[in-house]
Amino acid sequence: MSRTHRVAALLSLAAIAAAASSLGLAQAPPSRIDLNAWKIPAIEALPDSPDSRLIRHGHALVTETFAHIGPEVPDPAKRFAGNNLSCQSCHLNGGSQAFAMPYLGVWGSFPQYRARENEVSTIEERVNGCMERSMNGRPLPLDSPQMKAMLAYFRFMSTGVPVGGQLIGAGTTPIREPDRAADPQRGAKVYEEQCAVCHGADGLGVRNGKVGDAKGYQFPPLWGPDSYNTGAGMSRLLTAAAFVRANMPFGVTHKEATLSDDDAYDVAAYVNAQPRPVKPDLDKDFPDRSRKPVDAAFPPYVQGFSAEQHRLGPFNPIRAKLRELNEAARKKN
């Protein structure tokens, strides 16, 4: 099926669902689920079966990605990831941690509209988004054993989470944005005091073993050749600040976050000002420009704003301009 056909098919499914609900055929009201309190299904308790083996393989793939599909695995055909991070470097604790982009419930939240592609995308496409950007690698074939195992793991992690429920703790939680540009120099101080002890003064992290042995990191790199690339969600200031405030220094959770909003804003600016692999063709992202995030710091830029302001803020003036442009476009149509 072509992309347009697929989208059309999904839209007509949505129409059927809407019709069903107007006939009173469907559904209890959507529930609110607090993922902080969600009981994580226990992998160890799974019986031995083909299904369980698939789920366990999925768990291994997301927690030790470098050992299975990393750039240092012996079989070149399996080198899908371009760096030695694991999915868990960001999706903490095997994707079970609230506000660290957990996998809990993701099974039921796809297909979903994504502004980056301006299309409805599937969970497989989302995984490959992280493969090509966060992991700086190449996409996993849809019918590959690795993709199947990851999907089985996501479905397992979503067991019992109602589809359509409101999930508290999904994604990350935004910082309260300071009304100023981020200050990377101030961020450098925060980095030195709060991050360098684990991630290294040079940001290159600490390996578990030696270069070439596919053992990944004790503390992952935050920049340099083995880090996420310039197209990754984490390379955007507000995404990185939100993740860092809720989850770093490692061990905190968003409930007892220790960094201030200002510190998270500045340290994220410092980290993302450092060199990292460059994703080609970023100008093709967000084909509907009106939906491009204000902190996507690559061209084309919103009329009247500099690359620097997209990189560091302040973002409210950009949002105001976008509203104005969208309003004008609506009136013209």
Ligand code: HEC
């Ligand atoms: C460098 C950090 C990082 C790494 C490593 C990473 N991701 Fe992500 N991932 C993110 C961020 C940030 C988001 C959400 C924000 C965005 O980019 O839209 C996300 C979103 C996702 C989502 C959608 C979650 C949702 O709630 O809709 C899935 C699924 C996912 N990633 C899978 C993976 C898999 C599988 C891997 C490993 C192959 C991986 N990610 C590696 C940062 C990362």
Ligand code: HEC
């Ligand atoms: C106590 C050690 C420790 C400290 C201090 C710490 N981190 Fe981390 N950080 C980690 C670990 C460990 C991970 C990966 C988690 C995993 O693999 O399970 C991580 C992951 C990350 C990631 C996502 C993965 C990547 O490589 O990009 C970012 C971004 C990050 N930390 C930023 C920071 C920032 C900014 C600070 C300072 C405010 C900080 N960390 C302080 C240990 C630490």
